[in-house]
Amino acid sequence: MSSPSPRIGIVVTDAYSAEDPDHDTPVLLAALQARGVAAESVVWHDPTIDLAAFDLLVIRSPWDYPERPREFLDWLDRAETATHVVNTPATVRWNLDKRYLGELEHGGIRVVPTVYAETTDAAARAIATHDAPGARLVVKPAMSAGARDTGLFAASDPRALELAERIIGGGGVAMIQPEIAELSEGHEKALYVIGGTFTHAIAKGALLEAGGGLRGGVYAENPVLVEASPAERRFGEEVLRAVAAASAEETPLYARIDIVDSAAFGRCVLEVELIEPALNLHIAPHATPAVVDAILGAISHESASGADR
Ligand SMILES: Nc1ncnc2c1ncn2[C@@H]1O[C@H](COP(=O)(O)OP(=O)(O)O)[C@@H](O)[C@H]1O
Ligand SMILES: [Mg+2]
Secondary structure, X not given: OOOOOOEEEEEEXXXXXXXXXXXXXXXXXXXXXXXXXEEEEEEOOOOOOOHHXXXXXEEOOOOOHHHOHHHHHHHHHHHHHHOEEEOOHHHHHHHHOOOHHHHHHHOOOOEOOOEEEOOHHHHHHHHHOOOOOOOEEEEEEOOOOOOOOOEEEEOOOHHHHHHHHHHHHOOOOEEEEEOOHHHHOOOEEEEXXXXXXXXXXXXXXXXXXXXXXXXXXXXXXXXXXXXXXXXXXXXXXXXXXXXXXXXXXXXXXXXXXXXXXXXXXXXEEEEEEOOOOOOOOXXXXXXXXXXXXXXXXXXXXXXXXXHHO
């Protein structure tokens, strides 16, 4: 049985870059504590932490997991055995490999056109298809976050295949996509759905420098709060229905659906982030109560199912 005052762990890591801090955890800790809940941050790879001491672990910003994926999967297994975790570990595992985008596409959702290359030959063939004059392509790993190992190149640039080889050589799968011009112009839009309800949308600036690497050499999203049109919100709902069909996750605690309106390909999904989306509560404070309610809802759901056992 849960204790009368539930103990919540907000799962973070211990190092963030100055350009990409976790703005959300301090806001959430304060808001949970203001509701009388014992909440604290938990560094996911800290071996001294007793995961079973928590009634709920909320995965928030373990943003270094792509650098140590095996360890993260082991942590997920341990956390799942020890206590209740949101989003559910099954959903997190499903969302870790961007080949889920292929499943969404089968479910009728338009996604950024992608070839998933498991061999260097397959990568070379995919890269060669982007050789129209002036065309560029993006190479990135199927498991990533924060634009790690993500590059924008001309098809003739040997660095495109070098990056794909590096990803595949490290045991990964390389994704090859056409450049979406609107992404390079800074028109990526993130739709947030908290506990099944749309709360806010942000626009992100362009991130990739042509020829490889990041603009300005660092990862900085420069989020801006924007409106989402009714049609965009409906698209977000459709995407989440397809996620539910593919992953069996009915209502994630939080979901961020990254979309772009492409002149060449239409409105499409770039990714659905169900693991550790920055929520940008510092620029969308109205969304904080929804997140807190969803967390408290997850606790009471757990207490109820615990009482049934
Ligand atoms: N096909 C593409 N065309 C242009 N820019 C892209 C493309 N794919 C990714 N990017 C840029 O790279 C960033 C990171 O890629 P993304 O697919 O979102 O992976 P991550 O999981 O690392 O966030 C995006 O936010 C976008 O700015
Ligand atoms: Mg992204």
